[in-house]
Amino acid sequence: MNPVNKDLKSVTFVNSQIGFASGDSGVIIKTTNGGTNWFQLSSGSTDDLIKITFTSINTGYVIGTDSLIMKTTNSGLSWVRQNSNTNNSLTSSSFINDATGFISGLNQTLLKTTNGGSNWNNLTFPESLNFYSIFFINNLTGWLSSEDPNLVGDSALSIFKTTSGGINWFKQYKHNREFSPMLQLQFADSLNGWSVIYLKAVDLSYLIRTTDGGNIWTEYPLGNSGNWCLFFINQEKGWAAGPQNRIRRTTNGGESWINSIALPASINYFSNYFADSLVGWTVGANGIILKTTTGGVLTGFSNTTSEIPDNYSLSQNYPNPFNPNTIINYKCSMFNYISLKVYDILGNEVATLINENIPAGSYDVQFNGADYPSGIYFYSFIIDGNVANTKRMVLLK
Structure with a gap:
């Protein structure tokens, strides 16, 4: 049971039993029994909390839209606001361990800490861009998705890579202005990574995939209706949750997708997390939380809508x-x-x-x-x- 009805924007688990989710209006909730029951934590904030991350059972971070960074060291019982060193909206975070983490944001906001958030330092970047997603696989290697708000051309949307812990960045991928910004990046290892682009003109979403660390990206159709959130547990198996009642799964790295489970109608899903190939959670609008213990697999293909059509x-x-x-x-x-x-x-x-x-x-x-x-x-x-x-x-x- 979920005690809140606010949109939940992020979910994470530290093991199969203990998990956290964050959302609009300062909501943070926690489960200690694998999601059977959830209880609300006091965040001390009314900001929309868009990303929650735990690096251990006790230590976690949450970021909000209004330059908010908060940290807990007691498994969410209390949260302490940190000095983000910016007034810009934050969009994404990636933590390597309790001490080292990176945060992206709008208006060229790129932050790094090496002491658990006691200090957040602004990383310099050669272009004035909006950053939407950041993902690091170790202290040195990471990727960053961006949008140039002033550019109408083939490189308005880009993915950059660093191998120096954020000191230097080089562009690996670019796309034209017709697509919406890439809101999520994920890498399974140093070679295999994914993101989603959405072409508004024809209402189509594409998964983009790399198998060589970002040098080459290949597009695969994912479906219609906006941006999707991704979670891969290895280079082959992953899930995509998105708008209009849809969760899909892949067993070949995203080259093809099948519908996973029949879901409540008219719900947007914003985040998913899998502990292994079978057990996972998805959160979305109005406080909805879904759990699967079968990897989302049902016999055959499952419904994409709860409505029964009148004909064939x-x-x-x-x-x-x-x-x-x-x-x-x-x-x-x-x-x-x-x-x-x-x-x-x-x-x-x-x-x-x-x-x-x-x-x-x-x-x-x-x-x-x-x-x-x-x-x-x-x-x-x-x-x-x-x-x-x-x-x-x-x-x-």
């Missing part, structure tokens, strides 16, 4: 053309045996995406064309052995 429909895949992944949505109004098959231009079946009994609902399925040549393909929606609809899609490499 097959939507045009998106994006289209695509390379190499695309998403196909279909709806069915009752329990049926559903098949979704892909054919080449000669009519040869090349893939079966669905072939099982499916309850009524709306579903997203992802097709990966990495192993197929460029060209025109068709996908057929088959209900109880009868072809209900067929549409064309273009794989363009």
Whole structure:
């Protein structure tokens, strides 16, 4: 049970039983039994608390939008405000241990401590940018996502890397102004990392992934409707929680995604955390907290909406053309045996995406064309052995 109804923006656990979440209006809550029960802690603040991190069972940090940094050394029983050395809004934090941490913010705000926050020092940066996410894997190596508020061009959005503990930074990735800022970065190790970009014009989100430490980033379609929060436990297995009632999982590093669980409707999710490949938590709007003990896995594909459609429909895949992944949505109004098959231009079946009994609902399925040549393909929606609809899609490499 969660005692608050404020939006929860961040969740973290120090082990399978003890966890914390923070949110709007100074909310901090804690569980000592794996999330079965939560109780509210006194933060002493009314700021929106956007990121909470614990480096040990006793030591934790929380940051807020109004240049707020607070620390606890008694597992959240009391919180002490630290001098952030800035008046700018803070956006993200990354702590290596109890002593060393980094914080990003707007208006070129980049902070570092090596003494547990007794002092926060401003790191110099060669450009005047807004920073949205920061992630370090050790004392020296980290990444930073940014937006140039004054630039309308191909490098308005960027990812920078440091191998000197924030002293020097070099640009690794850039994208155009049509995309919203990258609000989250995560790395599993020195090579494998992820972020999300959102193209407002067509309402599409893309996962961007690197497997070489950030030198090359590859885009994969994730779905529509805004930014998603990510959590990977290794280079292959991860989860994405986002707007409009959606949590998805991947077992191949984000190259393809499947819907994870049926969720309450009309809820936005802001943060997730997994203790291992099975046990995880997701928090979101109005104080909602979800927990899975199965890695979010259910048999077959799960609903993407709680509404039951009135009829059957097959939507045009998106994006289209695509390379190499695309998403196909279909709806069915009752329990049926559903098949979704892909054919080449000669009519040869090349893939079966669905072939099982499916309850009524709306579903997203992802097709990966990495192993197929460029060209025109068709996908057929088959209900109880009868072809209900067929549409064309273009794989363009």
